[in-house]
Amino acid sequence: MRPVVVAGVGMIPFERRDEDSLVDMLAMAGWNAMEDAQLGDRSIDAVYVGNMASGLFNHQESVASALVDRLGLMPAAAERIENGPASGGSAVKNGFLGVASGFYDIVLVVGGEKMREVIGPKATDVVACMTHPQAEYIYGVTLPALAGMFTRLYMEKYGVTHEHLAMVAIKNQENGLLNPYAHIQMKITMEGILTHPQAHINSPIVADPLRLYDCCPVSDGAAAILITTEEIAQKLKRPIVTIAGVGQATDTHTLQERSDPTDLRAVRISSQQAFKMAGLKPKDIHVAELHDAFTILEIAESEHVGFFSKGKGAKALADGETRIDGKLPINPSGGLKARGHPVGATGVAQIVELVWQLRGEAGERQVKDASNGFSLNFGGFGNNVLAFVLRREA
Amino acid sequence: MKTITAYKCKDCGHVMYPHHYRCLNCNGLDFKEISPTTKGRLLTYTIVDQLPWGIDERGRVLGVVEFDNGVKALGVIKTAKPRIGMRLKVGWQPVRVISGEKVYGLTFRKTK
Numbered sequence: 015m016r017p018v019v020v021a022g023v024g025m026i027p028f029e030r031r032d033e034d035s036l037v038d039m040l041a042m043a044g045w046n047a048m049e050d051a052q053l054g055d056r057s058i059d060a061v062y063v064g065n066m067a068s069g070l071f072n073h074q075e076s077v078a079s080a081l082v083d084r085l086g087l088m089p090a091a092a093e094r095i096e097n098g099p100a101s102g103g104s105a106v107k108n109g110f111l112g113v114a115s116g117f118y119d120i121v122l123v124v125g126g127e128k129m130r131e132v133i134g135p136k137a138t139d140v141v142a143c144m145t146h147p148q149a150e151y152i153y154g155v156t157l158p159a160l161a162g163m164f165t166r167l168y169m170e171k172y173g174v175t176h177e178h179l180a181m182v183a184i185k186n187q188e189n190g191l192l193n194p195y196a197h198i199q200m201k202i203t204m205e206g207i208l209t210h211p212q213a214h215i216n217s218p219i220v221a222d223p224l225r226l227y228d229c230c231p232v233s234d235g236a237a238a239i240l241i242t243t244e245e246i247a248q249k250l251k252r253p254i255v256t257i258a259g260v261g262q263a264t265d266t267h268t269l270q271e272r273s274d275p276t277d278l279r280a281v282r283i284s285s286q287q288a289f290k291m292a293g294l295k296p297k298d299i300h301v302a303e304l305h306d307a308f309t310i311l312e313i314a315e316s317e318h319v320g321f322f323s324k325g326k327g328a329k330a331l332a333d334g335e336t337r338i339d340g341k342l343p344i345n346p347s348g349g350l351k352a353r354g355h356p357v358g359a360t361g362v363a364q365i366v367e368l369v370w371q372l373r374g375e376a377g378e379r380q381v382k383d384a385s386n387g388f389s390l391n392f393g394g395f396g397n398n399v400l401a402f403v404l405r406r407e408a
Numbered sequence: 409m410k411t412i413t414a415y416k417c418k419d420c421g422h423v424m425y426p427h428h429y430r431c432l433n434c435n436g437l438d439f440k441e442i443s444p445t446t447k448g449r450l451l452t453y454t455i456v457d458q459l460p461w462g463i464d465e466r467g468r469v470l471g472v473v474e475f476d477n478g479v480k481a482l483g484v485i486k487t488a489k490p491r492i493g494m495r496l497k498v499g500w501q502p503v504r505v506i507s508g509e510k511v512y513g514l515t516f517r518k519t520k
């Protein structure tokens with residue numbers, strides 16, 4: 015396999031974007047990545063678009079073909095990659111394989127979703143369409159409901175408390191204030207979302223024990239990376255950040271069929287694969303972007319990835335180890351919690367953040383001396399997970 | 409009473425719901441169709457205040473139940489004060505309307 019370099023990255027701010035269509039957003043993010051790479055008039059061989067549900071959200075399909083047309087990249091190959099909330103990560107993986115295999119030299123990967131075109135309960139329903147049709151969907155199960163059932167077990171088994179969950183939200187929204195691309199730009203306090211007698215008005219129950227501030231917002235947005243070979247990257251004169259490790263693993267569709275439902279098996283396996291390929295260990299990572307669609311996930315994933323041992327993630331969080339100035343900063347971007355989670359965009363946006371961090375271009379939220387980064391994109395409720403290790407080359 | 413169909417592997421005895429082509433435990437291919445028993449135990453639950461489009465209620469309790477014969481399934485828990493480990497008795501009732509049709513599924517009530 016050839017080494018694969020992320021030569022350009024681009025995003026648009028995640029927010030409610032009534033004025034832009036999905037393809038508008040994909041094109042803006044894609045163009046930003048092409049400009050960042052200083053690609054000039056070089057042609058792009060292939061375009062992969064990570065998107066979960068343009069049909070249900072936006073009544074539009076074949077968005078990859080629409081995107082190459084909008085950007086004027088024909089006759090580049092193009093396809094949309096759908097893998098639920100891990101669509102972005104899957105698009106990155108497919109782009110990676112294209113370059114690593116030698117089949118393509120320059121690939122554009124764009125992830126995006128326009129969710130706010132439908133009202134909240136409809137967006138909840140669209141996302142719930144990834145659950146098992148007979149064993150889950152008919153009961154009105156939502157992703158927050160699956161996360162709620164998981165949270166209850168995790169709290170009971172590992173002593174995670176409501177305070178720990180709130181600490182994730184508070185930390186990530188603080189980080190989001192330093193990220194101009196983040197949807198949620200608001201400082202919150204433990205008192206305001208949890209301990210004040212009226213906190214339940216600010217943060218009502220969504221799926222008990224999860225409250226509003228335990229859940230990521232519903233956002234519109236897109237993110238893109240331009241990937242290529244080392245040889246071409248050197249000509250482009252941008253700092254060299256390689257995709258050093260890639261992992262992907264699946265688990266049962268339904269939560270109930272997992273022998274230990276608190277074990278995120280696909281997170282463990284995909285992370286191990288990515289570390290093995292990169293020749294690195296969790297302790298070698300300087301900055302991580304985890305998939306905190308729900309606050310509990312940041313804690314549980316930080317353990318399953320191997321950063322902390324099982325049951326110790328909450329303590330590391332409470333000790334400040336995962337803050338931007340801590341031993342292992344997690345979600346300096348604000349994570350899904352603050353940056354937002356336009357589902358297909360997330361896996362790509364995580365890579366964009368890591369590249370900024372590893373290049374030293376992350377501004378106020380810059381993690382000091384970061385040269386190895388890790389990202390985890392969690393699809394379904396942990397039934398399809400992608401992990402990446404990125405490395406800044408000297 | 410109508411209920412779900414679960415599958416017991418003829419090679420290793422592993423019980424599965426929903427259906428898979430290969431046994432998740434031993435890759436076996438032969439299954440016996442079984443019904444869940446009438447009673448079980450609540451493994452975990454959530455109280456959902458924000459339900460998806462088309463379900464006009466608040467506070468629906470959803471939970472995973474392990475039946476006495478090992479079948480595990482999600483259902484609507486019809487008790488106001490759920491707790492992990494509580495004994496439940498199964499029912500079969502409308503749980504959602506999809507495209508104008510009532511869809512039936514597992515419901516559970518408190519029992520001894």
Ligand SMILES: [Zn+2]
Pocket residue numbers: 417418419420421422431432433434435436
């Ligand atoms: Zn078997």
